[in-house]
Amino acid sequence: MSEAPSVVLVTGVSRFLGGHLAARLAADPSIERVLGVDTTPPSREMRRRMGRAEFVRVDIRNPLIGKVISTAKVDTVVHASLSGNPGQSGGRSMMMEMNVIGTMQLLAACQRSDTVRRLVVKSTSAVYGASKRDPATFTETTEPKAIPPGGYAKDAVEIEGYVRSFSRRRPDIPVTTLRFVNLIGPRIDTSFVRYFSLPVVPVVLGYDARVQLLHEEDAVAVLERAAAEDLPGVFNVGAAGVLMLSQAIRRAGRISLPVPQPAVPLIGRFTRRARLVDFSPEQLRLLNFGRVVDTTKLQNEFGFTPRWTTVQAFDDFVAGRNLRPVIDPATFGRAQDAALAVARALPSGT
DSSP states (O other): OOOOOSEEEEEOTTSHHHHHHHHHHHTOTTOOEEEEEESSOOOHHHHHHHTTOEEEEOOTTSTHHHHHHHHHTOOEEEEOOOOOOHHHHTSHHHHHIIIIIHHHHHHHHHHHOSSOOEEEEEEEGGGGOOOTTOOSSBOTTOOOSSOOOSHHHHHHHHHHHHHHHHHHHOTTSOEEEEEEOEEEOSSOOOHHHHHHHSSEEEEETTOOOEEOEEEHHHHHHHHHHHHHSOOOEEEEEOOSSOEEHHHHHHHTTOEEEEEOGGGHHHHHHHHHHTTSOOOOHHHHHHHHHOBOBOOHHIIIIIOOOOSSOHHHHHHHHHHHTTOOOSSOHHHHHHHHHHHHHHHHHSOTTO
């Protein structure tokens, strides 16, 4: 039987997941102490939510993180700071440093520790890549058809490699790796949230990707469970069901803008420079091909079933953000049908 945590350290507490997880853990009277670390302080509202959780301003790329762990006698480490948002991390190169170098330093500190007895790592389903040759669903053992060449997904692939090496060096420490699908909800700030909030949403002409999501509250809940028990292994974390990209855009009351594939990177650069949405190349590929993960292992072995389905999570995001239709849905539907009819009538190559 696994021991309940006494002293928990959570990374990335200035962002939604880390901060709300620290708040949940601090509300548990059986946990003696909760430490939240980050390079920047949480917002005033987040600090209020975190209650008795202690904030420690430290850069996990610095060996000082080892001193924090040893001094506080941390027994459970939840590494929740893996970021896919360059805008929040100070640019792509800084994001890579925080993701990869920060994780390496944190793992080194855990390896040297004689008190750490549980490690939880937030990862991403982006490690599977996205291509036209993908299977219908990815299980935890599925090899990607296209290795992510850069960005957030490549960071996650490297991080998982370092985590596996850590497990070989410290087999006495159970390690839980959680591969989250895209998160959405009324409060969290992600690229997908910003994408579906655009009044006109660019899509890749000729593609209609399958979208699988996870509600922000389910994301916090699964991390909380992982911190409380020894549940070693790699687990896909996603809600039941999928939405087609076109369906999601309609449910949000947005207008889709079909963009020819060669122009997609240009649109990506435009939205990034305009600070609307910062989409990485692998996220743009996701809009082409979609990605769906199998969560059987999450339910049967990890013992967690998300409360919200993909559709329910998306609808809660729309309601919580008070998104209003850009134009009357019926009028938009007629205009879209007319545009598609014209496009089909055009000779190929036009």
